[in-house]
Amino acid sequence: MLKIEKLETYYGNIQALKGIDIEVSEGEIVTLIGANGAGKTTTLMSISGVVPPRSGKILLNGEDITGKAPDEIVPMGLIQVPEGRRIFPDLTVSENLDMGAFLRKDDAQIKRDVEYVFELFPILSERRNQRGGTLSGGEQQMLAISRALMAKPRILLLDEPSLGLAPIIVQQIFDIVKKINEEQKTTVFLVEQNANLALKTAHKGYVMETGRITMADTCENLLKNDEVQKAYLGM
Amino acid sequence: MNSTYFIELFLGGLTRGSIYALIALGYTMVYGIIQLINFAHGEIYMIGAFTALIVSGALAFTGLDPVLIFLIAAVVAVVWSASYGITMEKIAYKPLRKAPRLSALISAIGMSMFLQNYVLLAQTSDFQPFPELIPDLAFLDPVSNIMNTTQFIILVTTAVVMILFTLLIRYTRIGKAMRATAQDKIMAQLVGINVNRVIMFTFLIGSSTAAIGGVLISSHVGQINFYIGFIAGIKAFVAAVLGGIGSIPGAVLGSFVLGLTESFGTGYISSDYEDVFAFAFLIIILIFRPSGLLGKPTKKKV
Numbered sequence: 073m074l075k076i077e078k079l080e081t082y083y084g085n086i087q088a089l090k091g092i093d094i095e096v097s098e099g100e101i102v103t104l105i106g107a108n109g110a111g112k113t114t115t116l117m118s119i120s121g122v123v124p125p126r127s128g129k130i131l132l133n134g135e136d137i138t139g140k141a142p143d144e145i146v147p148m149g150l151i152q153v154p155e156g157r158r159i160f161p162d163l164t165v166s167e168n169l170d171m172g173a174f175l176r177k178d179d180a181q182i183k184r185d186v187e188y189v190f191e192l193f194p195i196l197s198e199r200r201n202q203r204g205g206t207l208s209g210g211e212q213q214m215l216a217i218s219r220a221l222m223a224k225p226r227i228l229l230l231d232e233p234s235l236g237l238a239p240i241i242v243q244q245i246f247d248i249v250k251k252i253n254e255e256q257k258t259t260v261f262l263v264e265q266n267a268n269l270a271l272k273t274a275h276k277g278y279v280m281e282t283g284r285i286t287m288a289d290t291c292e293n294l295l296k297n298d299e300v301q302k303a304y305l306g307m
Numbered sequence: 308m309n310s311t312y313f314i315e316l317f318l319g320g321l322t323r324g325s326i327y328a329l330i331a332l333g334y335t336m337v338y339g340i341i342q343l344i345n346f347a348h349g350e351i352y353m354i355g356a357f358t359a360l361i362v363s364g365a366l367a368f369t370g371l372d373p374v375l376i377f378l379i380a381a382v383v384a385v386v387w388s389a390s391y392g393i394t395m396e397k398i399a400y401k402p403l404r405k406a407p408r409l410s411a412l413i414s415a416i417g418m419s420m421f422l423q424n425y426v427l428l429a430q431t432s433d434f435q436p437f438p439e440l441i442p443d444l445a446f447l448d449p450v451s452n453i454m455n456t457t458q459f460i461i462l463v464t465t466a467v468v469m470i471l472f473t474l475l476i477r478y479t480r481i482g483k484a485m486r487a488t489a490q491d492k493i494m495a496q497l498v499g500i501n502v503n504r505v506i507m508f509t510f511l512i513g514s515s516t517a518a519i520g521g522v523l524i525s526s527h528v529g530q531i532n533f534y535i536g537f538i539a540g541i542k543a544f545v546a547a548v549l550g551g552i553g554s555i556p557g558a559v560l561g562s563f564v565l566g567l568t569e570s571f572g573t574g575y576i577s578s579d580y581e582d583v584f585a586f587a588f589l590i591i592i593l594i595f596r597p598s599g600l601l602g603k604p605t606k607k608k609v
């Protein structure tokens with residue numbers, strides 16, 4: 073579904089991605105773990121077209137999307153929930169959801185999808201007329217995921233959804249991610265620092281260090297791997 | 308103090324405030340979206356005024372109804388100014404989108420000087436009379452000592468523009484895209500908004516309202532030259548900062564506060580200090596509210 077080949081991305085003269093290869097198959101949950109500054113966010117921003125790569129290739133369902141603008145990539149069904157959630161602070165919860173469906177025209181179906189995300193996260197329904205900026209961190213993450221669902225993702229990119237949240241909320245959010253993956257058949261590419269949880273949720277995992285992929289394996293194997301245990305699981 | 312004089316000054320203040328508001332909208336919207344003080348914005352207002360002057364001059368001999376001439380001139384002025392605004396963004400600001408902010412600011416100042424001098428060369432520095440195209444409205448006769456026809460038209464037009472503008476920002480797709488882009492450009496891209504198109508549209512709207520202001524003030528004052536955009540631009544900029552740059556209601560509020568301050572200041576104190584009031588007031592407000600009347604204290608970046 074998503075295939076990344078020899079991707080290199082720079083910020084000015086600083087090379088953040090040093091030729092990475094990643095493959096995410098349809099229906100999978102694939103995770104990318106790595107320490108601060110490894111280049112995980114850069115990877116997602118390059119895929120989404122916000123930070124265009126200097127070289128390499130990004131293929132979405134076989135189509136080359138390298139260098140395409142974000143507003144061309146979104147309608148292809150590749151949707152990102154960025155790091156830090158990025159809720160529009162002065163828009164209400166409902167308006168934030170509307171923005172998620174910005175490129176859609178099927179108003180009737182949009183209405184049903186709003187009801188669907190309100191079922192997933194009933195708290196958002198209670199807060200629908202509240203400004204996004206006034207929500208708690210957990211509610212904002214729920215809203216961020218819901219806003220992404222409003223775009224009808226075929227593949228969902230999640231950047232550290234657990235960041236700064238209480239364990240119980242994290243569990244709730246991961247359960248929903250699994251549910252979306254199973255029920256809607258949405259492919260998920262999950263970036264996480266919480267390696268333990270990520271590897272237990274996903275099918276396949278990549279480990280990133282300073283702009284390079286250093287390991288790629290099934291999550292089962294990665295959880296048993298000595299290096300991974302030492303570096304990322306605190307064992 | 309007599310009350311007629313007070314009302315006259317009050318209406319005069321609202322009139323000034325209206326013009327400032329029509330210009331200040333462009334400053335504050337552009338700032339809200341690309342954090343640029345578009346120094347050349349006042350020039351768009353001036354170009355709007357000149358376009359209307361030229362068009363109405365050309366149509367003067369056609370025998371058309373003067374009101375119709377005025378309307379045609381206004382529409383052409385708006386369209387022409389909007390195309391100037393969009394072109395300006397394309398050639399002077401867009402290439403500098405990723406450059407330090409100072410570069411874009413200098414580019415804006417350069418653009419302002421270029422447009423002023425270009426009109427100076429084309430039209431000389433003399434004030435040129437703007438034709439009186441709008442006949443006096445009969446129902447204003449009883450109050451003609453405090454409000455004349457062009458003032459009335461300025462107030463009504465501004466009110467209509469403000470209402471339309473509010474509806475646009477609140478309810479339309481592009482309005483929502485503008486708000487989203489102002490709040491978070493990266494997230495706006497991630498939901499599929501074409502940010503370049505939003506920026507272009509922002510210049511289009513800002514230039515159009517400024518041009519409306521330019522046409523209205525010309526018919527009110529009756530004469531224009533190349534320099535009117537600079538003065539009005541600075542005042543409207545002060546108004547936008549006063550209200551809190553980046554805030555749309557702030558720009559409108561700031562404009563009326565400024566217009567009224569100037570009007571009462573010149574009426575009751577001295578007209579010699581007309582331009583001093585604006586800046587004195589700005590300084591006083593900013594001492595107590597550094598981010599303006601309706602501005603947000605500081606932008607929080609998560």
Ligand SMILES: Nc1ncnc2c1ncn2[C@@H]1O[C@H](COP(=O)(O)OP(=O)(O)OP(=O)(O)O)[C@@H](O)[C@H]1O
Pocket residue numbers: 083086088106107108109110111112113114115155265
């Ligand atoms: N806008 C930017 N300009 C310059 N350098 C950047 C920019 N964004 C990221 N970098 C650099 O690129 C490298 C990778 O950053 P990135 O944000 O992708 O890491 P990350 O793996 O997401 O880290 P974290 O876990 O802290 O979110 C870092 O060295 C960072 O300093």
Ligand SMILES: [Mg+2]
Pocket residue numbers: 112113114155231
């Ligand atoms: Mg990151």
